[in-house]
Amino acid sequence: MKKYILFDNDGVLVETEPLYFEASKRALKEFFNVNIQFDDYMKIMTEGNGVWVAAPSATKEEIIIARNKRDIYYQQYLKKEDIAIENVHDVLNELSKKYKMGIVTTSRRVDFEIIHENRGITDFMDFVLCVEDYARSKPHPDPYLKGLEKFNATNEEAIVIEDSQRGLIAAHSANIDCAIVYNEFTKTQDFSKAKYKISKLEDILKILD
Structure with a gap:
């Protein structure tokens, strides 16, 4: 029982999941010029990896900066979108x-x-x-x-x-x-x-x- x-x-x-995707997609494009596709994003999420594996040449320092910006974008979306x-x-x-x-x-x-x-x-x-x-x-x-x-x-x-x-x-x-x-x-x-x-x-x- x-x-x-x-x-x-x-x-x-x-x-909220589409908003996280959009924030991640935006940061990848902005910092690494990577246009992540939806299917690739879903595969990365399923495996439990961070989205930054889509930018394999990125340094740890660059990822930290991009992640912080992604988090800002995500919070902005959360505050204005109907979830x-x-x-x-x-x-x-x-x-x-x-x-x-x-x-x-x-x-x-x-x-x-x-x-x-x-x-x-x-x-x-x-x-x-x-x-x-x-x-x-x-x-x-x-x-x-x-x-x-x-x-x-x-x-x-x-x-x-x-x-x-x-x-x-x-x-x-x-x-x-x-x-x-x-x-x-x-x-x-x-x-x-x-x-x-x-x-x-x-x-x-x-x-x-």
Whole structure:
């Protein structure tokens, strides 16, 4: 019986992934004259690498400068674009009546706080784990293993809600059932290891009944 839900953030609770791509694409072009293609970007993300591998001749110092500018662009987008996903609050309200919930994200804490300022989503959560809170990021299992630890839960008691292959690999490696929610941005990725595939977040209520 499931008692705990571990949510990915980007693409599941808020629609931020296209903005991160645009910020990364902009910085790569500006600093390294690299026009990264969407498919190449998705492959890099799935493997858990930084986007800067697309500029193999870049020095560490150049990457630091480009990364800082990318982060500025990303935060600018976050503050002006609509990133809400429909019915998230209603779904979380229903789930909170039966389950304990947490967010496990690869976002930096500073970006996460911008994303969720006055949004109310974190009010439903027992904790939030950001990229600073575990040793290795997705697709390694560390983030979700840390989530189990926070709940003092077994893997059988938990379910992960993800939208990316990288997150699915992390959940699968942690031996936790994973439901993939459809996202237009990640629709071409391999979700064959998912326990469930749902078309929208509301469908998680049917799975858990």
